[in-house]
Amino acid sequence: MTIQEIPAGTLDAAKFIEEQVRQISQTVGTGTAINALSGGVDSSAVTLLGHKALGDKLKTYFIQNGLMREGEPERVQALFHSLGVRVEVVDAREEFLGALKGLTDPEEKREAVTQTFYKRVFGRLVKQSGARFLLQGTILTDVDETVAGIKRQHNVFAQLGIDPEQAFGYRILEPLVQLRKDGVRKVAEALGLPPSVFGRMPFPGPALAARVIGETTPERLALVRKATVITEDLLAQAGAFQCMAILHEDRVTGMREGRREFGFQIEIRCWDSVDARHATPTRLPWETLEALSGRILAEVPGVVSVTYHIAPKPPSTMEAI
Amino acid sequence: MTIQEIPAGTLDAAKFIEEQVRQISQTVGTGTAINALSGGVDSSAVTLLGHKALGDKLKTYFIQNGLMREGEPERVQALFHSLGVRVEVVDAREEFLGALKGLTDPEEKREAVTQTFYKRVFGRLVKQSGARFLLQGTILTDVDETVAGIKRQHNVFAQLGIDPEQAFGYRILEPLVQLRKDGVRKVAEALGLPPSVFGRMPFPGPALAARVIGETTPERLALVRKATVITEDLLAQAGAFQCMAILHEDRVTGMREGRREFGFQIEIRCWDSVDARHATPTRLPWETLEALSGRILAEVPGVVSVTYHIAPKPPSTMEAI
Numbered sequence: 001m002t003i004q005e006i007p008a009g010t011l012d013a014a015k016f017i018e019e020q021v022r023q024i025s026q027t028v029g030t031g032t033a034i035n036a037l038s039g040g041v042d043s044s045a046v047t048l049l050g051h052k053a054l055g056d057k058l059k060t061y062f063i064q065n066g067l068m069r070e071g072e073p074e075r076v077q078a079l080f081h082s083l084g085v086r087v088e089v090v091d092a093r094e095e096f097l098g099a100l101k102g103l104t105d106p107e108e109k110r111e112a113v114t115q116t117f118y119k120r121v122f123g124r125l126v127k128q129s130g131a132r133f134l135l136q137g138t139i140l141t142d143v144d145e146t147v148a149g150i151k152r153q154h155n156v157f158a159q160l161g162i163d164p165e166q167a168f169g170y171r172i173l174e175p176l177v178q179l180r181k182d183g184v185r186k187v188a189e190a191l192g193l194p195p196s197v198f199g200r201m202p203f204p205g206p207a208l209a210a211r212v213i214g215e216t217t218p219e220r221l222a223l224v225r226k227a228t229v230i231t232e233d234l235l236a237q238a239g240a241f242q243c244m245a246i247l248h249e250d251r252v253t254g255m256r257e258g259r260r261e262f263g264f265q266i267e268i269r270c271w272d273s274v275d276a277r278h279a280t281p282t283r284l285p286w287e288t289l290e291a292l293s294g295r296i297l298a299e300v301p302g303v304v305s306v307t308y309h310i311a312p313k314p315p316s317t318m319e320a321i
Numbered sequence: 322m323t324i325q326e327i328p329a330g331t332l333d334a335a336k337f338i339e340e341q342v343r344q345i346s347q348t349v350g351t352g353t354a355i356n357a358l359s360g361g362v363d364s365s366a367v368t369l370l371g372h373k374a375l376g377d378k379l380k381t382y383f384i385q386n387g388l389m390r391e392g393e394p395e396r397v398q399a400l401f402h403s404l405g406v407r408v409e410v411v412d413a414r415e416e417f418l419g420a421l422k423g424l425t426d427p428e429e430k431r432e433a434v435t436q437t438f439y440k441r442v443f444g445r446l447v448k449q450s451g452a453r454f455l456l457q458g459t460i461l462t463d464v465d466e467t468v469a470g471i472k473r474q475h476n477v478f479a480q481l482g483i484d485p486e487q488a489f490g491y492r493i494l495e496p497l498v499q500l501r502k503d504g505v506r507k508v509a510e511a512l513g514l515p516p517s518v519f520g521r522m523p524f525p526g527p528a529l530a531a532r533v534i535g536e537t538t539p540e541r542l543a544l545v546r547k548a549t550v551i552t553e554d555l556l557a558q559a560g561a562f563q564c565m566a567i568l569h570e571d572r573v574t575g576m577r578e579g580r581r582e583f584g585f586q587i588e589i590r591c592w593d594s595v596d597a598r599h600a601t602p603t604r605l606p607w608e609t610l611e612a613l614s615g616r617i618l619a620e621v622p623g624v625v626s627v628t629y630h631i632a633p634k635p636p637s638t639m640e641a642i
Contacts, residue, residue, distance in 0.1 A: 213573070214571070250535070250571045254637050254638055255634075255635045255638055256635060293632045304636045305637050307588055308628060309628050310628060311618055311626050312614070314575070315575045315577050316573075316575050316576075316625055317574045320626070
């Protein structure tokens with residue numbers, strides 16, 4: 001079945017919200033639903049759509065997978081609390097890191113995050129809750145890229161010929177699947193989410209595991225997490241579509257206090273884009289590039305080299321892996 | 322023994338040349354010497370100093386190690402022919418690539434190039450020629466970095482406690498060892514070398530093997546060689562101290578014609594520096610960065626990502642490995 005795209009330009013956000021709320025309400029009926037909130041614009045919009053449609057019949061979880069950015073669970077929980085939505089934080093760090101141990105292939109890493117998320121953590125929550133419906137923030141670009149075999153997104157099943165009800169025991173609703181990122185932002189704003197959410201940069205499903213080339217260990221996550229804080233801090237005002245720090249597996253020669261140090265390399269990417277299908281590197285001023293490199297070298301232990309990504313998508317993709 | 326530095330500012334190039342020519346002449350006496358010319362400023366200056374001192378008693382070889390840039394042997398041979406110096410090209414590609422096979426550690430790669438150069442190829446040439454003296458373009462920065470343990474340069478023995486006469490069967494003369502790069506350039510100009518040589522960017526001893534992270538295979542050398550042509554072409558006018566293209570071992574996700582391509586990444590470095598001890602990335606204009614990325618993506622097969630190095634030395638070093 002082909003999905004009918006709704007371009008952001010022709011989207012009537014209020015009408016779209018009304019329609020989706022009605023459909024969620026009808027589909028779930030007297031049942032209960034659950035959803036996972038990451039704090040990104042997609043899952044935040046879905047949480048509010050579901051909350052409007054179902055009220056207390058929707059149970060919203062924030063899965064702490066150990067792959068999040070600094071302070072993420074606390075920030076997201078506090079924001080939604082202020083919007084009247086209760087969010088339960090589930091600590092699943094050991095399960096995710098255990099599943100990622102020893103994996104270096106990008107597809108295997110994504111698959112480990114997917115399986116841990118759906119089969120283990122969410123499967124358990126659904127069984128406990130008795131919910132038969134899962135609300136999810138899949139957007140059209142996720143579907144396109146999965147169908148094209150570019151990346152297996154963590155949230156696309158039907159397109160891969162997997163029946164989630166049979167495979168995972170519940171049914172998935174994807175109210176945003178006709179939209180691209182720019183459309184979702186309009187919906188999020190119309191839902192009353194603050195600019196920090198509706199204008200928020202995309203963050204990948206496998207989170208920081210997608211930003212560690214090679215094995216995702218707690219030590220390597222700590223490095224990329226520190227670099228991410230600095231990158232997002234310094235590029236907050238850049239007006240970019242998305243920015244990120246990536247820890248390479250390749251080691252490079254450096255020197256500190258006159259001695260050789262075979263150290264780490266961090267790659268920064270900062271994208272200009274409207275809808276994530278095409279993107280070009282932001283033409284950051286040199287002062288910003290030098291500030292980025294200076295702070296990362298000073299604050300992230302063992303890093304001796306910093307690069308800035310200068311290739312467009314395509315043939316690059318937004319994330320490195 | 323401490324080496325007495327001659328800073329470029331106080332260097333009298335004509336007097337320096339006269340002094341070195343006299344010393345080479347005295348040391349070699351009625352013997353014969355050989356030297357290896359790579360075409361860089363250091364070995365070019367040494368070749369002319371030796372030629373002035375020894376005339377036909379100096380035999381100059383260009384070792385084709387398979388790690389050179391596009392067209393290098395032909396270009397160097399033609400230039401020195403025009404200066405009245407005969408250069409013999411020795412094809413040692415199989416020996417070098419054989420020695421590098423399977424090696425990924427930077428120090429092991431450097432060591433393999435060093436051993437192949439001195440013990441195998443040069444040892445053989447010296448035996449054939451009967452020469453007991455090798456002229457070599459070591460400069461003071463090479464010595465500093467080797468002593469500090471940052472990099473083992475291919476041409477520093479005394480500082481490592483290795484007696485080249487005992488280890489390799491000949492004696493090494495290093496007429497440029499009191500100079501840094503800026504001093505060598507003055508000497509090269511005073512020797513009558515053209516701007517393409519005295520203003521030429523440094524190129525590392527292990528050549529393109531230093532610009533392939535991971536194993537140095539003929540296929541990977543071909544990729545970095547293509548990227549090097551483009552980089553040097555587009556940055557020829559940038560006024561930089563040194564520029565380079567580096568092939569990473571890390572693979573990254575890209576897309577071509579709508580399909581996923583798990584491809585290669587090329588890193589560009591372009592340095593502003595006076596003496597190679599400290600260096601900062603050249604603030605290239607965005608038009609140049611985009612032209613670099615555009616041509617590399619279009620012309621180097623399998624490359625889906627290009628980065629530009631934005632960290633200073635230290636804590637980076639000029640070369641990645």
